[in-house]
Amino acid sequence: MEGSDRFPPDSRLVAHTLACRRGERLLFRKLSFALRPGEALHVTGANGTGKTTLIRTLAGLSRPYAGEIESAGSVGLVDERPALDPDLPLGRALGFWARIDGVDDTAPIHARLGLDSLLDVPVRFLSTGQRKRAALAVLVGRGVPVWLLDEPLSGLDSGAIETVSRLVTEHLEQGGIALIASHQPLAVPGLRKLALEDFAPREEPA
Amino acid sequence: MIAALLRRDLATFFPFAGGGAALPVVFFVAVAMLYPFAVGPDVALLARTGGGVVWIAALLAAILPLDRLVAEDIERGTFDQLRLRGVSEEAMMAVRLLAHWLSFGPPLVLATFPAAALLALDGPTLHLLLLGLLAGTPGLAAIGLIIAALTASLRSGAALSGLLLVPLALPILIFGAGALARQDPASLGFVGAASLLLVAIAPFAAGAAIRAAREN
Numbered sequence: 019m020e021g022s023d024r025f026p027p028d029s030r031l032v033a034h035t036l037a038c039r040r041g042e043r044l045l046f047r048k049l050s051f052a053l054r055p056g057e058a059l060h061v062t063g064a065n066g067t068g069k070t071t072l073i074r075t076l077a078g079l080s081r082p083y084a085g086e087i088e089s090a091g092s093v094g095l096v097d098e099r100p101a102l103d104p105d106l107p108l109g110r111a112l113g114f115w116a117r118i119d120g121v122d123d124t125a126p127i128h129a130r131l132g133l134d135s136l137l138d139v140p141v142r143f144l145s146t147g148q149r150k151r152a153a154l155a156v157l158v159g160r161g162v163p164v165w166l167l168d169e170p171l172s173g174l175d176s177g178a179i180e181t182v183s184r185l186v187t188e189h190l191e192q193g194g195i196a197l198i199a200s201h202q203p204l205a206v207p208g209l210r211k212l213a214l215e216d217f218a219p220r221e222e223p224a
Numbered sequence: 225m226i227a228a229l230l231r232r233d234l235a236t237f238f239p240f241a242g243g244g245a246a247l248p249v250v251f252f253v254a255v256a257m258l259y260p261f262a263v264g265p266d267v268a269l270l271a272r273t274g275g276g277v278v279w280i281a282a283l284l285a286a287i288l289p290l291d292r293l294v295a296e297d298i299e300r301g302t303f304d305q306l307r308l309r310g311v312s313e314e315a316m317m318a319v320r321l322l323a324h325w326l327s328f329g330p331p332l333v334l335a336t337f338p339a340a341a342l343l344a345l346d347g348p349t350l351h352l353l354l355l356g357l358l359a360g361t362p363g364l365a366a367i368g369l370i371i372a373a374l375t376a377s378l379r380s381g382a383a384l385s386g387l388l389l390v391p392l393a394l395p396i397l398i399f400g401a402g403a404l405a406r407q408d409p410a411s412l413g414f415v416g417a418a419s420l421l422l423v424a425i426a427p428f429a430a431g432a433a434i435r436a437a438r439e440n
Binding site: 074077078079080081092093094095097099100101102103104114115117118119120 | 225228229231232236299300301302304305306307308309310438439
């Protein structure tokens with residue numbers, strides 16, 4: 019399903035026999051996958067199975083315990099922290115990232131995610147879902163090929179969930195890559211599934 | 225990108241930008257104001273000891289902004305997002321150091337004029353004091369940044385950072401205040417040297433600290 023060539027056709031996100039741990043606990047091991055342009059992976063797993071750790075490792079923010087990650091193309095991350103100054107009005111907080119990313123026209127994506135009426139509201143007064151939408155707007159605005167989404171749907175209303183599914187679908191159609199950790203299902207065609215429990219280390223008998 | 229980063233850091237930390245950022249300067253003047261009340265209106269005593277008090281006030285004022293200097297941006301994920309955009313931790317910390325110094329160094333130097341008047345300092349002492357603070361505050365900012373980054377992931381980091389800054393700032397204080405006692409500008413050279421060294425180390429030490437904070 020490779021569509022337009024907005025993103026470089028050689029962008030990829032590949033994990034080779036990846037193992038990660040948090041503290042002293044091994045979360046998963048022998049995890050391998052390869053994502054090419056237009057492909058997306060939906061990572062599921064109960065709380066504490068290592069979804070967030072996997073995403074942070076893939077983003078290069080923490081080191082894997084074993085295995086290798088191979089990625090080409092800039093990576094964008096949305097997690098539970100929107101990285102917006104709570105004291106600033108939303109418009110100025112988003113403006114900082116627009117300047118950092120060199121994005122000139124942010125109005126269309128703000129309108130699409132229903133942020134345009136919130137731009138004067140200080141970030142600390144926004145709800146969880148509104149902050150999540152703001153973080154997604156920054157990600158879409160950046161226009162990077164690889165999306166790492168950690169619980170992108172938490173706190174979103176049904177309309178926003180639909181918008182996110184459509185944004186991911188469009189991203190894939192443009193040759194992007196997405197890895198999504200979520201408890202909720204996404205209506206994205208061609209979404210592959212990966213259950214982290216399948217890679218949990220077997221309990222050794224005591 | 226770096227310019228946008230500096231602009232944001234300055235807007236966050238500059239005095240009177242909001243969020244109590246002017247507190248260090250107000251605190252500095254308040255200490256200078258309280259001192260004559262505490263030791264009595266003996267002009268000779270004030271003039272002799274006042275310079276040292278200004279130095280101590282400057283050191284304490286440098287502690288005040290530390291709790292929000294680094295920890296907030298780690299919690300909010302700002303540094304992670306910048307890392308994903310290819311900004312190195314060292315560059316983030318160098319920008320933060322510049323913004324931190326600009327937000328308290330020059331304002332303290334300006335606030336030294338009213339402080340000197342309150343403490344009846346004479347002309348040559350004020351001169352040495354201003355030069356000393358100009359040379360010493362970058363070093364204080366650098367120590368503060370390193371400590372703020374190291375203690376950012378600790379729960380009681382704010383209280384600890386104040387305690388940690390005091391011993392590390394001793395060389396700057398000894399040479400800076402020593403110049404006043406001996407009326408000798410030469411030792412200000414040591415203050416400047418200590419500052420330069422600290423400013424050179426700080427981005428790397430603080431950058432390594434916020435990388436390490438990510439791992440837990």
